[in-house]
Structures are given as structure tokens and as C-alpha cells.
Amino acid sequence: MATSIETMKSFMNVLKQYANDTTTSGITILDNAVRAVSRFNGLQDAINSFVNDVTDTSRIPDTAQRLKETCGIVLGANHDFNADTGAASGANAGNGTVKNAAGIVPETGTLTELSMPAAGSTTTHSYTTSDGQTFSFNIQWPTSFAQVVDRKWQTFDSYNPEAWTTVALTDQTFVSDLNNNEYTKTYMAQQLKTSIEAITKGMEHWWASESAKLIYDSYGVDFNGKTLKVGYFVNQSNIQADTGPADKNDNDTTPANVIDMAIALPVYGNIDPVDVNGNTRIEGGTQQCYLDRTIAHEMVHAVMQGNGTIKTYNEKTSSVVGMPEFFTEGVAELVMGLDDYDANNVQDIQSLATNREKLSNAMVLAAGTGTDVRYTSGYMFLRYLCQQSLDSQSADTGTSSADMSSAQEALSHIDAKGEDYAQSLLLETLSGHSAARAASYASAGDKVMNYGASSSSLDASMPSFWSNSPTSLIPENGSQDPILVSSQSV
Numbered sequence: 001m002a003t004s005i006e007t008m009k010s011f012m013n014v015l016k017q018y019a020n021d022t023t024t025s026g027i028t029i030l031d032n033a034v035r036a037v038s039r040f041n042g043l044q045d046a047i048n049s050f051v052n053d054v055t056d057t058s059r060i061p062d063t064a065q066r067l068k069e070t071c072g073i074v075l076g077a078n079h080d081f082n083a084d085t086g087a088a089s090g091a092n093a094g095n096g097t098v099k100n101a102a103g104i105v106p107e108t109g110t111l112t113e114l115s116m117p118a119a120g121s122t123t124t125h126s127y128t129t130s131d132g133q134t135f136s137f138n139i140q141w142p143t144s145f146a147q148v149v150d151r152k153w154q155t156f157d158s159y160n161p162e163a164w165t166t167v168a169l170t171d172q173t174f175v176s177d178l179n180n181n182e183y184t185k186t187y188m189a190q191q192l193k194t195s196i197e198a199i200t201k202g203m204e205h206w207w208a209s210e211s212a213k214l215i216y217d218s219y220g221v222d223f224n225g226k227t228l229k230v231g232y233f234v235n236q237s238n239i240q241a242d243t244g245p246a247d248k249n250d251n252d253t254t255p256a257n258v259i260d261m262a263i264a265l266p267v268y269g270n271i272d273p274v275d276v277n278g279n280t281r282i283e284g285g286t287q288q289c290y291l292d293r294t295i296a297h298e299m300v301h302a303v304m305q306g307n308g309t310i311k312t313y314n315e316k317t318s319s320v321v322g323m324p325e326f327f328t329e330g331v332a333e334l335v336m337g338l339d340d341y342d343a344n345n346v347q348d349i350q351s352l353a354t355n356r357e358k359l360s361n362a363m364v365l366a367a368g369t370g371t372d373v374r375y376t377s378g379y380m381f382l383r384y385l386c387q388q389s390l391d392s393q394s395a396d397t398g399t400s401s402a403d404m405s406s407a408q409e410a411l412s413h414i415d416a417k418g419e420d421y422a423q424s425l426l427l428e429t430l431s432g433h434s435a436a437r438a439a440s441y442a443s444a445g446d447k448v449m450n451y452g453a454s455s456s457s458l459d460a461s462m463p464s465f466w467s468n469s470p471t472s473l474i475p476e477n478g479s480q481d482p483i484l485v486s487s488q489s490v
């Protein structure tokens with residue numbers, strides 16, 4: 001019997017073995033990690049079992065009951081912000097303490113009494129983990145808190161970081177998207193400055209270090225010695241933030257020391273100036289959305305990029321297969337959880353648990369980021385894996401030599417299969433960057449559109465999601481190639 005934290009630490013330990021490896025397929029690495037923590041003989045075996053168990057209404061007709069028994073997921077009630085979020089370290093995942101939407105990233109004190117860091121400065125932060133270790137990291141702040149990066153409304157097709165410019169916030173007006181509909185928000189430059197200040201304070205005093213602590217306590221991976229470069233941008237729709245190595249060339253997935261984290265003001269241009277969690281459910285916002293949870297998600301990307309455990313590749317210049325999006329994003333969601341009402345989580349999980357085809361399609365072994373449905377499916381999958389370990393390993397009495405030999409056979413079989421995947425899958429590669437999920441809270445119309453596209457098109461043999469929804473994802477990095485999509489033929 002292993003707790004969810006033990007399972008995830010074991011899982012990460014396998015990934016850590018590949019920290020300096022840039023030739024092994026991300027799928028092969030995950031095969032090995034899945035085998036290390038479960039009874040499954042590889043990633044696809046676990047996926048098949050997961051999809052079947054979670055959607056098998058003949059065995060457990062009630063959706064909530066089925067999610068609870070198979071994944072340990074306990075869906076929160078509508079408007080209940082005290083429910084456990086399902087975080088790997090929380091009550092639903094079997095660790096006793098209820099961690100709710102506001103509490104998953106803990107804060108003490110009030111936002112208004114906090115100081116701002118000096119623009120252009122680098123500040124040092126430390127955190128002490130539950131097992132008593134103290135780690136430290138740096139945050140490098142923008143040269144001005146009164147200017148932002150203008151991303152020129154680039155889409156996937158027009159993606160070009162070299163065209164981005166820096167603009168001073170004076171008296172301009174900004175919009176959240178170019179849809180010009182009822183969901184489009186308008187921001188005054190002064191409003192953006194106020195939000196930048198609130199976000200900067202939250203990041204400096206709580207969110208980055210508390211997230212790093214949460215990630216270590218949940219997964220056993222640290223951010224020691226790393227530098228986080230924080231930035232703010234405007235004029236790009238549909239993403240909440242993105243995070244990627246600042247000091248690495250394409251296809252170099254070895255540990256990065258400097259990691260960019262850019263926060264999207266089209267989504268976070270108007271947050272509660274006093275709420276310590278970065279609440280966006282103000283002034284017309286219809287759903288609660290805590291920015292500190294998004295920061296925790298982004299920090300998982302940063303920590304994994306910092307220790308070489310996340311494997312994404314630019315497939316234009318590399319034949320190495322990256323890890324699938326459902327994992328790279330699901331593992332970021334798992335640290336803060338999706339069981340609760342916040343941000344449409346419950347409906348998203350229910351829709352997958354009641355639609356086998358949709359869930360199966362969401363579990364395709366394609367890389368990428370920004371595909372809403374894969375964030376949720378990947379989270380559910382990891383909860384399933386943790387729950388299976390919790391349930392099944394207590395019955396283990398040891399590994400016989402016969403088990404070992406069949407495990408070896410399975411290993412070679414799946415390694416061969418991994419190469420097939422490499423040849424046949426459509427892969428979306430992001431130059432090592434991971435954008436947060438599409439910003440559904442700011443633009444519900446996009447959410448609906450993205451979901452329709454996702455549910456009908458996510459298939460290994462079909463075009464990628466962004467050909468249906470070209471603005472749903474843009475990664476950021478001025479120094480690296482644009483994101484690439486291409487199809488490798490068998």
C-alpha cells in the first residue's frame with residue numbers, strides 16, 4: 001500500500017533517472033515510471049484500464065461513486081469552496097488534511113501590507129519542507145512594473161516571439177481577446193498596473209515559495225538553486241500563463257537553471273487587490289478562480305524543467321518523442337487538485353467520466369499544451385494510478401522470478417511499441433514551454449468552442465487541436481523556435 005504522495009515520489013524518482021538523457025522517448029520513460037508504481041505493464045496498459053474503469057457504468061452506474069472508487073476523486077458540490085480540491089497531498093487523495101480552494105497554496109497576513117520588490121532586482125526565497133529540508137531559489141523581476149510585453153495577438157500560425165515588443169503602461173485600453181463579444185473584458189492601463197502589483201506581491205511573498213514547498217511535499221522534487229524570471233504580457237488570448245526554460249536550446253531537456261514564467265494579463269488584468277489568493281471572481285467574473293492555484297500549476301512545470309524530469313522536444317529538429325500532454329499538464333494539475341467547484345472542474349471531470357470516447361481521445365499519446373480536456377484527463381489518470389497503488393499494493397507479497405521475467409518481456413515489448421508511437425503519432429512540440437490551459441474563466445465562449453473541437457478531433461490520426469482552435473495555445477520564449485506541428489509518417 002502506497003499513499004498518493006509515496007506513489008508520486010516513486011514516479012518522479014524514475015523520471016529523475018532520465019534528467020540528463022535527451023534520447024529516450026518520453027513515453028518509454030513513463031512506461032518505466034508506471035511499472036514502478038503500479039501493477040500495469042506500461043503506460044498504454046494503464047491508460048486502457050483507466051479509461052475502462054472510469055467509464056464502466058455496468059460495474060458502477062453512479063458517476064460520483066465510480067470516480068470515488070476508481071480514482072479517489074470526490075466531486076465537490078456546486079458553490080462549495082470548502083471542499084477538498086483533490087490535491088495529491090490532500091484528504092481526497094488519502095492524506096488526511098482537507099485542502100480547499102483557498103488553502104491549497106497557504107498565505108499568512110494581508111496583501112496590502114506587503115512590500116514590492118525593486119524593479120529589475122533579483123530576490124532570494126527559501127522554503128522548508130515537511131521533512132525539514134530548506135531550499136532556496138531566486139526570482140528575477142521585470143525591469144519595470146509599469147510595462148508589459150505585447151504579444152501582438154499572435155496565433156499558432158503567426159507565432160513569432162521576435163515580434164513581441166515592450167510597451168509602457170500609460171493611458172491605453174487593453175482587451176482580453178479580439179472576439180468583441182459579451183465575454184471580452186476591457187482593461188485600463190492603470191488597472192493592469194494595479195493587478196501587476198498584487199500579483200508581484202503574491203509571487204514574492206507566498207505563491208512561488210509555498211508552491212515550491214507543496215511540490216516538494218507532494219512529489220519529492222525541489223527548486224533549489226534555480227532562478228524564476230517573472231514577466232507579464234498583454235494581447236494574447238486564451239492562456240493563463242506559460243513557463244519554460246530560459247537557458248536551454250531546443251531539444252535540450254536536461255535541467256534548466258533559469259526558467260521564464262509569464263503571466264497573462266488578458267486573464268489576470270483584474271484581480272481582487274486584497275485577496276491573498278489572487279481571486280478573479282470580481283466585477284462580472286462568474287466563476288471563482290484563484291491565481292495562486294495557477295501559479296502552483298506553473299511551478300510544477302518550472303520545477304520539472306529545473307530538474308530535467310519533463311521531456312518535451314521540438315520535433316522539427318528531433319526524432320525523440322516527448323511526453324504526452326495529458327501527463328505534462330495532468331501532473332501540474334495534481335499538485336493543486338481539480339475535485340472542487342472552482343473553475344468548472346467538476347463539470348469537466350463528469351463529462352469525461354460519462355463519455356468513454358471522449359476520455360479515450362483525451363488520453364492520446366501526443367505532446368502539446370493548452371488542450372483543456374487533456375489537463376483534466378491527465379489529472380484523473382494520475383489520481384487513478386495513485387488510487388490503484390493504494391488499493392492493490394497492499395496485496396503484494398513480493399516479486400517472484402517469474403514476475404521478473406515477464407516484466408522484462410513486457411519492457412522490451414513496450415520499448416518496441418514506443419518506437420511505433422514515435423513513428424505514427426502526430427506530435428505537437430512546444431520548444432520546451434508549457435502554456436497554462438485555455439482561459440475559460442475570462443471567455444466562456446472560447447471554452448465551449450475548445451471543448452467542441454477537442455471532443456471531436458483528438459485522435460492520433462487526425463490534425464491537432466489548434467488547427468480547430470488556432471488561438472488556444474501560444475507558448476512563450478523569445479530565444480527559441482516557434483511551436484511546431486508536423487505529422488511523422490510511418
Ligand SMILES: [Zn+2]
Binds near residue numbers: 329332435
Ligand atoms: Zn501547464
